[in-house]
Amino acid sequence: MRNIHKIFRFIWLLSCFICCFPLANYAYSLRQFSNKNGLSNSAILSLYQDHQGVIWIGSCDGLN
Numbered sequence: 001m002r003n004i005h006k007i008f009r010f011i012w013l014l015s016c017f018i019c020c021f022p023l024a025n026y027a028y029s030l031r032q033f034s035n036k037n038g039l040s041n042s043a044i045l046s047l048y049q050d051h052q053g054v055i056w057i058g059s060c061d062g063l064n
Contacts, residue, residue, distance in 0.1 A: 033057075039064050
């Protein structure tokens with residue numbers, strides 16, 4: 001009976017580790033940009049990231 005509790009505890013800890021591990025892969029890196037950094041306008045209307053990783057920013061005054 002004691003071994004069953006140890007096995008159950010091991011499986012529970014292992015499943016918690018497996019379920020929580022993928023969350024670490026989705027860390028965000030945030031940077032703030034404004035018209036001082038070259039944006040045509042700091043009011044952003046849309047964002048798009050293409051297949052090459054380039055981020056396209058649509059503002060009130062055009063595409064950046």
